Amino acid sequence: MFGDDTSALRICELQEININIFLLAGVIAVIDSLDYESAREYFLSILATDGGTPPLSNTAVVRINVTDANDNVPVFGMDVYHVEIAEDVKVGHNVLQVTLMISIPNK
Ligand SMILES: [Ca+2]
Ligand SMILES: [Ca+2]
Secondary structure, three states, X not given: OOOOOOOEEEEEEEOOOOOOEXXXXXXXXXXXXXXXXXXXXXXXXXXXXOOOOOOOEEEEEEEEEOOOOOOOOOEEOOOOOOOOOOOOOOOOOOOOOOOEEOOOOOO
């Protein structure tokens, strides 16, 4: 419970530009897609103020860590690779090196 009968609760500071969280009646909820690769944590400084005279208030800090989901498919450097190789190369000869971008789950 936050304060007296007409208590109010509001966000007084958000330290991340990409705001994905709103606060209403003491509930913090996700209102937009989260992206671990873009923002891994959010810090909220919240202020609760009651309706008394004089009004009393208190603050708390909420730290939210976003965990990684495997939401990115591996991406090759090229869609098609073409290689020419002589038929008399030695066994063990390297044919091609591909580049690959992968998302490594943070577990
Ligand atoms: Ca993502
Ligand atoms: Ca991810």
